[in-house]
Structure formats: structure tokens, C-alpha cells
Amino acid sequence: MNYRTRFAPSPTGPLHLGHAFSALTAFDRARARDGTFLLRIEDIDRPRCKPGFEAQIYDDLAWLGLGWPEPVLRQSDRLDAYAAALARLAEMGLTYPCRCTRRDIRAAVSAPHGPAGPVYPGTCRARPMAEAGPGDAVRLDMEAALAHLDAALPGFTETGPAHAGRHPLDPAALRAAVGDVVLARRDIGTSYHIAVVVDDAHQAITEVVRGLDLFEATPIHVLLQTLLGLPVPAYHHHRLITDDTGTRLAKRDDARAIATNRADGATPADIRVMLGL
Known part of the structure; x- marks a missing residue:
């Protein structure tokens, strides 16, 4: 290739x-x-x-x-491509609308801080997508996503010097450190996480080269790639200047x-x- x-x-x-x-x-x-x-x-x-x-x-x-x-x-x-990816995840029952603000999340719980920000406490998890409105963000239901994959959890190959090797996804870490990550911000209708995996697949990227600060976000991207049936490239996280x-x-x-x-x-x-x- x-x-x-x-x-x-x-x-x-x-x-x-x-x-x-x-x-x-x-x-x-x-x-x-x-x-x-x-x-x-x-x-x-x-x-x-x-x-x-x-x-x-x-x-x-x-x-x-x-x-x-x-x-x-x-x-x-490419906003239509990102919307299609979100719609596919919604059809799989893996998303829900969220009206919580950052202040609401901070007030609800002293949440740990993961690669996508404070781990969401699940306040809106029971809301169906049918209730989604223009003031809502869209979140991934992490527990439902992991259950959907069951034993078929993927991994990724890291070629960067700091973490070289094969990295299987860790369900416990995804629950505790990532949680129900935002897939679509209310102000832009998508997110970095959705856009980057859709575009890497669209452009047939075989190795993602980026800074070491994004290494901890990679399991989110690999999880989304697997849920959406997209190829998982190799990753090369380089040192930071x-x-x-x-x-x-x-x-x-x-x-x-x-x-x-x-x-x-x-x-x-x-x-x-x-x-x-």
C-alpha cells in the first residue's frame, strides 16, 4: 500500500x-x-x-x-460527511443529545480530566436522539459503544519513539478517562474527533503523524474508526517543541x-x- x-x-x-x-x-x-x-x-x-x-x-x-x-x-x-457519520452512530443507538454546559459538568461532579476534557457524569444519558435540539451537543454513549463491539476491541500500531509498539484498547481506561465524549459541538455541528477519523479514511491515510500531546486521544479515534467501519492507520506521535x-x-x-x-x-x-x- x-x-x-x-x-x-x-x-x-x-x-x-x-x-x-x-x-x-x-x-x-x-x-x-x-x-x-x-x-x-x-x-x-x-x-x-x-x-x-x-x-x-x-x-x-x-x-x-x-x-x-x-x-x-x-x-x-465536508460537513455533510461528518453529519452522515453522526447519523450512522445514532442509528446504532450509540449517541444521545446533551444540554449540559461546562459549568453544569463541574457542578455535578468532581470529574477526572481525560484527553477530551472532564469525564462527563452522564446527566443526559437517558435522553433519546429524538429530543435533540439546536442547543444540544451530541455525545457518544461509551458503555453502549463498548458493548456494541463486545470482544472485538481493536488496537493500533504506534511508530513514534515514545510509545512504539502495538496498543490494544483498554475498555476500563475508556470508561474512566474518556467517558461519553462529545461528537458534535452545539456551535459547529461536529467535532475534531469525528472530522479527523472521517477525513483520514477519505484521504486513505496510512500513518497519522502528529504531536505527542494527541497520543491519549488516539483510543477515541480508533474506537470511532472501528464503530464506523473505517480503516485504522498507524500512528506516529512525535516529540513536542x-x-x-x-x-x-x-x-x-x-x-x-x-x-x-x-x-x-x-x-x-x-x-x-x-x-x-
């Missing part, structure tokens, strides 16, 4: 050196395997996404020496933006050296 990977930034701010490391890592892995590197624009959070930031993504990546097939997939063009205090870089840190380094006279080769590439 032809190797295919992707870099999938959100146009909510300028790309920084952490983005450069991720994009270059994915591009280099594809080139070393005579494969394909794709660019995807994850712009489902429309209020925060800006056309100027999207244009800057193309400019910065091209300056780094990266190339990709056209046209670029933009998630805002941090500042002098060890804090992961954020888009608001303009001093480490690719564009700032360009303006200061850095070359693409300089960026690779700075990143240890």
Missing part, C-alpha cells in the same frame, strides 16, 4: 516552530517512503478561523520547501512563529537546524 500521511493545521493563528516540526516530520517520512504528503485545513471552528491565517499556512509551508497535491481538503466543505520553560508552543507566541523567523533572516535550512532535523 502506498504510504500516505498529512499535516492538518487549523487557520486560527500563525504557524509556529512546533507546526514546522510536525509538517517537516510528516513530509520527510513520506519522502523517505516514496509516498504522499497531504495538506488538510481543519477549519470547522469557523468563528476562530481566518482567511488570512489560511493563506499564511500555504506561504509558510511552501517557503519551508514542502509540496502537496491539489486541491487541499478543507473541513468546512517547547519554549525555554518547557511549555508547549502556542499560536499566540509570535516570537516563535515561522513568519517571524523568516522576517529575521532565517532560512529553511536554519529552521531544520533549530528543530534538530
